[in-house]
Amino acid sequence: MEPFTTVTGPAAPLLRANIDTDVIIRVERLVGTTRESMGAHAFEIWRRRPDGTEDPEFVLNRKEFRGAPILLAGANFGCGSSREGAVWALAGMGVRAVIAPSFSDIFRNNAFQNGLLPVVLDETTVRAIAAQVEAAPGNARVTVDLEREVVIAPDGTVHSFAIDPARRETLLAGLDDIGLTLRAADAIAAWQRADRAARPWAWHVVPQQRT
Amino acid sequence: MATLFDKLWQAHRIAAAGGGQDLIHIDRILLHDLSGARALGEVAEKGYRVPHPELAFATPDHAVATAPGRTAETFARGTAGVAMLRDGANRHGIRLFDLGQDGQGIVHVMGPELGIVLPGLTVVCGDSHTCTNGGLGALAFGVGSSELTHALATQTLRLAKPKSMRVRFEGVFPRGTTAKDAVLHAIGALGAGAGTGYAIEWAGSAVRALPVEQRLTLCNLSIEMGARMGFIAPDETVFEWIAGRDFAPKGAAWEAAVAAWRALRSDDDARFDADHAIDAGTIAPQVTWGTSPEHVIAVDAPIPAPDAAPDEVRRKAWADALAYQGLVPGRPLAGTAVDWVFIGSCTNARLSDLREAAAIVRSRRVAAGVAAWVVPGSVRVKQAAEAEGLDRVFREAGFDWREPGCSLCVAANGEAVPPGARCVSTSNRNFVGRQGKGARTHLASPAMAAAAAVTGRITDIRKPF
Numbered sequence: 001m002e003p004f005t006t007v008t009g010p011a012a013p014l015l016r017a018n019i020d021t022d023v024i025i026r027v028e029r030l031v032g033t034t035r036e037s038m039g040a041h042a043f044e045i046w047r048r049r050p051d052g053t054e055d056p057e058f059v060l061n062r063k064e065f066r067g068a069p070i071l072l073a074g075a076n077f078g079c080g081s082s083r084e085g086a087v088w089a090l091a092g093m094g095v096r097a098v099i100a101p102s103f104s105d106i107f108r109n110n111a112f113q114n115g116l117l118p119v120v121l122d123e124t125t126v127r128a129i130a131a132q133v134e135a136a137p138g139n140a141r142v143t144v145d146l147e148r149e150v151v152i153a154p155d156g157t158v159h160s161f162a163i164d165p166a167r168r169e170t171l172l173a174g175l176d177d178i179g180l181t182l183r184a185a186d187a188i189a190a191w192q193r194a195d196r197a198a199r200p201w202a203w204h205v206v207p208q209q210r211t
Numbered sequence: 212m213a214t215l216f217d218k219l220w221q222a223h224r225i226a227a228a229g230g231g232q233d234l235i236h237i238d239r240i241l242l243h244d245l246s247g248a249r250a251l252g253e254v255a256e257k258g259y260r261v262p263h264p265e266l267a268f269a270t271p272d273h274a275v276a277t278a279p280g281r282t283a284e285t286f287a288r289g290t291a292g293v294a295m296l297r298d299g300a301n302r303h304g305i306r307l308f309d310l311g312q313d314g315q316g317i318v319h320v321m322g323p324e325l326g327i328v329l330p331g332l333t334v335v336c337g338d339s340h341t342c343t344n345g346g347l348g349a350l351a352f353g354v355g356s357s358e359l360t361h362a363l364a365t366q367t368l369r370l371a372k373p374k375s376m377r378v379r380f381e382g383v384f385p386r387g388t389t390a391k392d393a394v395l396h397a398i399g400a401l402g403a404g405a406g407t408g409y410a411i412e413w414a415g416s417a418v419r420a421l422p423v424e425q426r427l428t429l430c431n432l433s434i435e436m437g438a439r440m441g442f443i444a445p446d447e448t449v450f451e452w453i454a455g456r457d458f459a460p461k462g463a464a465w466e467a468a469v470a471a472w473r474a475l476r477s478d479d480d481a482r483f484d485a486d487h488a489i490d491a492g493t494i495a496p497q498v499t500w501g502t503s504p505e506h507v508i509a510v511d512a513p514i515p516a517p518d519a520a521p522d523e524v525r526r527k528a529w530a531d532a533l534a535y536q537g538l539v540p541g542r543p544l545a546g547t548a549v550d551w552v553f554i555g556s557c558t559n560a561r562l563s564d565l566r567e568a569a570a571i572v573r574s575r576r577v578a579a580g581v582a583a584w585v586v587p588g589s590v591r592v593k594q595a596a597e598a599e600g601l602d603r604v605f606r607e608a609g610f611d612w613r614e615p616g617c618s619l620c621v622a623a624n625g626e627a628v629p630p631g632a633r634c635v636s637t638s639n640r641n642f643v644g645r646q647g648k649g650a651r652t653h654l655a656s657p658a659m660a661a662a663a664a665v666t667g668r669i670t671d672i673r674k675p676f
Contacts, residue, residue, distance in 0.1 A: 017524045018403050018503045022642045027623040030245050031274045031288045045644050050630075074524055076404035076437060080642060081621075082246070082339040084355035102407055105373065105439040106339055110355035164371055166230025177357075178259070181365045184226065184234065188367055191225040195236065201460035201468035202238050202332060205265050207325075 003174035012065035013130035020080035039092020064138035078107025238332035242269035246337025250359035251299025259364035316589020326456025330445035346426035348445025374484035379415030390425035406438030417491035501532030516540035551634035552664035556620035559637035560588030571661035577609035578667030
C-alpha cells in the first residue's frame with residue numbers, strides 16, 4: 001500500500017450530502033473490470049451525459065479540478081453499497097484524500113485499506129474551504145498533512161482533524177493489515193481453541209441430511 | 212448494565228489490536244460472485260491460507276441472470292465472477308451453493324434459511340446488506356473485499372467498536388404497515404446518516420411481535436440509516452424458526468446453544484449512546500419519493516417541496532431528486548402511474564413476502580403497460596412458493612416468475628429498469644441509476660408493490676382499490 005504522509009494540491013468541491021457508492025462507481029463496472037482501470041468510470045453518472053460525452057459543467061470535468069488529489073464532499077460520503085470499487089475508482093482518478101463532515105463506516109474502512117485518507121472536518125469548515133477554492137479556481141491549494149493531523153486551507157488557516165491512531169500508523173507506513181494480524185496467529189489460535197470448547201455449536205457446521 | 216451489543220462484541224474480542232482497535236473473531240464468512248470472488252482471487256494472488264474453510268459459505272447471486280433456464284453463461288459478463296467463486300471455493304474446500312443447486316439464493320436469504328447464520332454469531336460478507344442477518348440476533352456486517360480477504364486469511368477483523376444506538380418501536384403496527392414501512396419511516400425521521408458510527412439494536416414491543424422474516428427485513432435497512440450493524444435480541448420466536456434447519460446445531464448442541472442465546476439481550480439498566488422511541492401505531496404504509504432512502508413519506512402524504520427543506524444542502528438534494536424522479540411537490544404519491552414493479556431482493560423476497568404480495572394479486576391482472584417481476588430470494592423460497600401455488604397466482608396475473616438472484620435491486624446482471632421508467636420496488640435503495648441508468652425507483656412493501664402492479668399506480672392498500 002502506498003504510504004500517506006502529506007498531500008498538497010487542488011481540492012475539488014462536490015458538496016452534496018449522501019454521495020453513495022453506486023454513484024461513485026456503477027455496479028456494472030465491478031464486473032470484469034480491473035481495479036486499476038476503475039478510475040476512468042468514477043462518477044460517470046454525473047461526469048457523462050446520456051450520449052456518453054463529458055458534461056463540462058460537472059466539477060470534476062473542470063480543468064482546474066481534473067486530477068485533483070483532494071475531494072471536498074457533503075455529509076455521509078460513501079453511503080450505500082460496500083463495494084471497494086468506489087475507493088479504487090477515486091484512487092484511479094488521482095484522489096488521495098476526501099474531506100467531508102462524515103463518512104459511511106464501510107467506505108471509511110475500505111479507504112484505509114487502500115491508502116486513501118478520509119478526513120472529517122465540520123460542515124462549516126468544509127464549506128469555507130470550498131468557498132476559498134471556488135474564489136480562486138486553479139490557484140487555490142489545500143494541504144492534508146497526516147503526520148500533524150491538519151488540513152491547511154488556501155488562506156493558510158490550519159484545521160486539526162482526528163484519526164484512529166492505528167489507522168494513522170498503518171497509513172503513514174503503508175502497512176498491510178493482514179500481515180499485522182498474522183503476527184498474532186498464535187494468540188488467535190489459542191483464543192479459538194478456548195472458544196471452540198465454550199461455544200461448540202458455533203464451530204459445528206456439518207449439515208443434516210434433508211429428509 | 213451491558214447492552215446486547217457489548218455482549219456480542221466482548222464474546223468475540225480476542226485482544227486489543229492497538230490504537231483503539233480490537234481483534235474480533237469472525238464466526239461466518241459469506242461469499243458472493245462479486246466481492247467474494249474478488250477476495251478469493253486476492254487470497255490466491257497473495258498466497259494466503261484459509262484456516263477455516265468450514266466456516267465460509269458461497270453462492271452466486273449478483274451478476275447472474277434470473278431468466279428461467281439461466282446458467283452462469285446467460286449473463287456473459289458475470290460468468291468470470293461465478294467461475295472465480297467456484298474455483299476459489301473448490302480450492303479451499305468452501306461449501307458452494309451453485310446455480311441450479313438446492314440452497315442457492317441471495318446470500319442474505321440463503322444464510323438464515325439454511326441455519327448457517329445463528330444468534331450471537333459474528334458474520335461478514337462483502338455486501339452492505341449483511342446487517343439483514345441481525346434479524347436472528349447475529350452481529351452481522353458488510354465489509355469491502357480487502358477486509359473480506361483479511362477475514363478469510365485470519366478468521367478475524369481489526370475493528371474499532373462502534374457506538375450503540377437503540378431504536379424502539381412501541382405499540383402495534385396498524386393494518387397494512389409492515390417492518391419495511393417501519394424502518395423506512397425511521398430512516399425518514401432520523402436521516403440516512405443517523406446510524407453512521409453506531410450499531411443499532413432494534414427493539415420495542417412492536418419489534419418483539421414481528422415474525423422472523425420481517426425482522427430480517429427490518430435489519431436489512433439498518434445500513435440505509437448508515438449503520439453497518441443492526442440486530443434484534445433473539446427470542447423464542449427466533450429459536451423456533453431456526454430449529455431443525457440444515458446447518459443449525461442438533462440434539463445436545465442445540466440445547467446448549469439455546470441456553471447461551473437466552474442471555475443475548477440488553478440488561479434492563481443498559482445505557483445506549485443514542486436512544487430513540489417511535490410510536491408504532493402512527494406509521495402508515497411508506498413509499499420513497501426521491502433518491503435517498505430518507506426521501507420517504509406515507510403513501511397519502513404530499514411530496515415535499517424543496518423550499519421546505521431544513522437546510523441548503525437538502526434543498527438542493529430534494530430539488531435534484533424531484534427532477535430525476537419527474538415528480539411535482541404538493542401532490543400525494545398515491546395515484547402516480549408506474550411502468551415497472553419488482554418484488555424481490557434480500558429485503559423482501561422470502562416466502563412470507565411472496566404470500567403477502569400474492570394475497571393482493573390473487574384474481575387480479577397486472578395493469579396494462581406494466582412490467583411486473585417476482586424474483587424469489589432463493590431456490591428454497593421458490594420451491595416452497597410453488598408448492599403452495601403462489602407461482603401460478605403471479606403468472607396468471609401476468610407477472611414474470613424468475614430464478615433466484617439480486618436482479619433489479621442492483622442491476623448488476625444485465626437486467627435493468629429502462630431509462631425514465633418508474634418502478635415500485637421491494638428492494639432497499641432508490642439511488643440515482645440503482646435499478647438501471649435513469650430508472651426511477653419507489654421503495655415500498657411487497658403488498659404495496661403488488662397493489663401498484665395491478666392498478667398501474669402507486670396505491671394505498673388501506674383503501675379499496
